[in-house]
Amino acid sequence: MAEKPTVIKTEHVGKKFIIRHKPEKKPAGRNAALPLFKKKEDFWALKDIGFEVRQGERVGIIGKNGAGKSTLLKLLCRITEPTEGRIELLGKVSAMLEVGTGFNQELTGRENVYLNGAILGMSKAEIDAKFDSIVEFSEIGQFLDTPVKRYSSGMYVRLAFAVASHLEPDILVVDEVLAVGDQRFRQKCIDKMNQIAQADTTILCVSHQMNVIRELCDRVIVLKEGRLVFDGGTEDGIRFYLNENSLSNPDFFQLDNRDRHMVSKNLVHLESLELLNNSARLAGETAEMLLRIRWTASADIKGVKLRMVIRFNDDSPVGITLSEKLCDSVKGQRYENTFSFDTSCLFPGDYKANLTLYESDETGRSTFLDHISEAIFFEVAELKNADKSVVYNHTYWGHVHLPPLVSRDSSGGSGQ
Structure with missing residues (x-):
């Protein structure tokens, strides 16, 4: 051809x-009659x-x-x-x-x-x-x-x-x-x-x-x-x-310079997310997704939590999963949290997720602290010996009742 x-x-x-x-100020005194020149x-x-x-x-x-x-x-x-x-x-x-x-x-x-x-x-x-x-x-x-x-x-x-x-x-x-x-x-x-x-x-x-x-x-x-x-x-x-111009690790998502939406006064900042066991998941050996986030705090905040909104790649909703309280953040500190998420409730296919760090008070009222749309893209593979049943959810947003984000490991308190 x-x-x-x-x-x-x-x-x-x-x-x-x-x-x-625009010039900062007009000349005074004997220079007052001089023309103003704009800096270029x-x-x-x-x-x-x-x-x-x-x-x-x-x-x-x-x-x-x-x-x-x-x-x-x-x-x-x-x-x-x-x-x-x-x-x-x-x-x-x-x-x-x-x-x-x-x-x-x-x-x-x-x-x-x-x-x-x-x-x-x-x-x-x-x-x-x-x-x-x-x-x-x-x-x-x-x-x-x-x-x-x-x-x-x-x-x-x-x-x-x-x-x-x-x-x-x-x-x-x-x-x-x-x-x-x-x-x-x-x-x-x-x-x-x-x-x-x-x-x-x-x-x-x-x-x-x-x-x-x-x-x-x-x-x-x-x-x-x-x-x-x-x-x-x-x-x-x-x-x-x-991944901010890096193909060396396709499971690492640099979030530091992503566009921010619905952010509350830049109180916290999501830096990165990493999928820790993607090769095993994509081989169908496990349904457990391990993910690690790194973030920094610019204020003392009580009850910081993570919210992940999952969608199909065509933008149709799947569901929302939430973590328990991560910590009470301290101004100027960097934090690292690892979670597990059971993907067995998801059909094989391509997905994307929004990530939100939020604050939840005693009354249940939530305030978004940092939010990134389409923070990650991931694939769910056919699981060996999988249970094909899916629990459909009619109470919350989306179609599938998602399991929670389970905290596996946390560290924090390191200064920037």
């Missing part, structure tokens, strides 16, 4: 922005980026906020020019950078299909031919002739994605637009993107949702502080990103 042509080529690409700082600082959002993409490839671009992902997509879409380097593109490029950009709130859904389609580069004849398919995909039906300002947020994003997903470019650039609607519609969006890819369309996709990257992409590029630090297979790329 002939090798497919290269449709994207970047060579030593860099993008510089100039940040202007060069900021390189991207530096020395080089890669090639062939026709039909589906490439995920991942990295922390501020890594340069969106800037790179804007360069590829020619929204802005690189400061240095060269970009070569072969074919028509279309972008889905922000769902709903160009919608007029006063116009109806029908009118916005034509308006938004035109903004995205479709002719009226193209929109006419695709109109019924767009409306069917959006599921807005009877509300088609209602002004979009009366739409729910879900209806709005469904219609916007429906229009954008009916583009027929050679290269499609997608920035976080698959995080729309409920889980069912998100899966529908991913299926649509896979359908687009079947037509040999080249796709570049930015997303913070690793399950989207897994389902959609066959290659991953990782950016860090404006530089390309990984270019390779999807699973290796995700592991590289999650």
